[in-house]
Amino acid sequence: MxxxxxxxxxxxxxxxxxxxxxxxxxxxxxxxxxxxxxxxxxxxxxxxxxxxxxxxxxxxxxxxxxxxxxxxxxxxxxxxxxxxxxxxxxxxxxxxxxxxxxxxxxxxxxxxxxxxxxxxxxxxxxxxxxxxxxxxxxxxxxxxxxxxxxxxxxxxxxxxxxxxxxxxxxxxxxxIKTIHHEFTHILNQTKDYPTAFRQVTPSSYVSDSQFSEPYLSAYLKRGFISAYAQTNTAEDFAEMVSVYVTHSPEWWEAQMKAAEAKWEEDADQTQTGRVLIEQKLDITRDYMHTVWNIDLDELRDCILRRQLDITSGKIDLTDLTLSSKKASN
Structure with a gap:
């Protein structure tokens, strides 16, 4: 399995x-x-x-x-x-x-x-x-x-x-990001993500070395949205979805600015990390929309709004009242 x-x-x-x-x-x-x-x-x-x-x-x-x-x-x-x-x-x-x-x-x-x-x-x-x-x-x-x-x-x-x-x-x-990450894997197991995604950074995956230097501190410049995304293409795709939908546009732009450079240790990398990540995001957006009819930006807005409900205390995380009892009150 x-x-x-x-x-x-x-x-x-x-x-x-x-x-x-x-x-x-x-x-x-x-x-x-x-x-x-x-x-x-x-x-x-x-x-x-x-x-x-x-x-x-x-x-x-x-x-x-x-x-x-x-x-x-x-x-x-x-x-x-x-x-x-x-x-x-x-x-x-x-x-x-x-x-x-x-x-x-x-x-x-x-x-x-x-x-x-x-x-x-x-x-x-x-x-x-x-x-x-x-x-x-x-x-x-x-x-x-x-x-x-x-x-x-x-x-x-x-x-x-x-x-x-x-x-x-x-x-x-x-x-929460873990759940969206794992759910993306499940969607990919049903309908695979495009081959084009695999071709953006085809030779840059480092398997179990993703948390070792120099990869740990250079992942954005290398064209990955997280250190873990450097593991393989499947993890990269799941990270693209889960990181994007659980963070604000301001946070994302800050990451993109940090990625506005090439990784100097790889002479074959011809694009900045930002360009590579944005290419991946475009492919990811298109896959989620055309295959699953999900707008990633709409999903992000929904998650961030609900996240604010949680952190502001609007949602009671201990309430076990059944709807039948709520209706009778």
Missing amino acids: KKNILFILPVVIMALGLVSCSNDEIKSESVISVDNYIPNEFDLWLEENYRNPYNIDFKYRYEEIESDLNYYTVPATYEASVKMAHLVKYLCVETYNEVAGIEFTRSQFPKMFFLIGEWEYRNNGSYILGTAEGGRKILLSGLTYLNPILAGEKESGDFAFEFGNDVAENLNHYY
């Missing part, structure tokens, strides 16, 4: 002491899947908001069979799982409803999310934020850090967040 992986820079691994428990009434503790459990209010909310409208199974109870046994993994907490379910629904699922229509979301969005508490740490010091498997499942890791990020903390234990206490950037970097 094909698995697409998104991982990022080396970090210092914090020591965790998590207590596993199958009783969901202890909301702050991790949740292990057990047979014949009695559905709680979160299960009923997931039924109404994921399973019934989209046939999506949102798995927050830890199941060994769904985890990757090549890594040490831990369960996600109940509290963080509730908040992540709201974030995925509001910033991902419903954005595609708004831009492409609910039938697109029903037919194309992955049918399973599986949450775990820690990131999957690789032996080279990097760690995996998420994976997409076979067009049906997205793994979201690092739920342990969601509450500190939402609280605007700069670090959790020994783990310092990439963007300090910037809630929006950290949410994007560790979770």
Whole structure:
């Protein structure tokens, strides 16, 4: 089964002491899947908001069979799982409803999310934020850090967040961009992206060296929107979509200005990084519009508007009220 992986820079691994428990009434503790459990209010909310409208199974109870046994993994907490379910629904699922229509979301969005508490740490010091498997499942890791990020903390234990206490950037970097990245892989597995994209920087991909110098600091000049995009063409394409739609036009233009130079170490690079990235963006825009009828700029506007709703506190990420109860109030 094909698995697409998104991982990022080396970090210092914090020591965790998590207590596993199958009783969901202890909301702050991790949740292990057990047979014949009695559905709680979160299960009923997931039924109404994921399973019934989209046939999506949102798995927050830890199941060994769904985890990757090549890594040490831990369960996600109940509290963080509730908040992540709201974030995925509001910033991902419903954005595609708004831009492409609910039938697109029903037919194309992955049918399973599986949450775990820690990131999957690789032996080279990097760690995996998420994976997409076979067009049906997205793994979201690092739920342990969601509450500190939402609280605007700069670090959790020994783990310092990439963007300090910037809630929006950290949410994007560790979770939301990951979902849009992995969903792009799923769309590409259904209908491949154009060959023309592969030809923009055909000999510039560096595989597992993307986080080593000189590539780590030169990716914009080399024609890539992120260091990870230098891995291969599939990751490059997914990064083009996910980075573009989760950042403001002002942020994007700042990156383009930083890319207004050639990478001097490559004598064969005849264009500036900006020209190369904008060529890729044009191809990406055309693919999303002609194949999926999605306007990337409209999708970006939708995500940024909804992101502001989250960071301003407009959306209650803990509300598990069912629509039947809301209607009766």
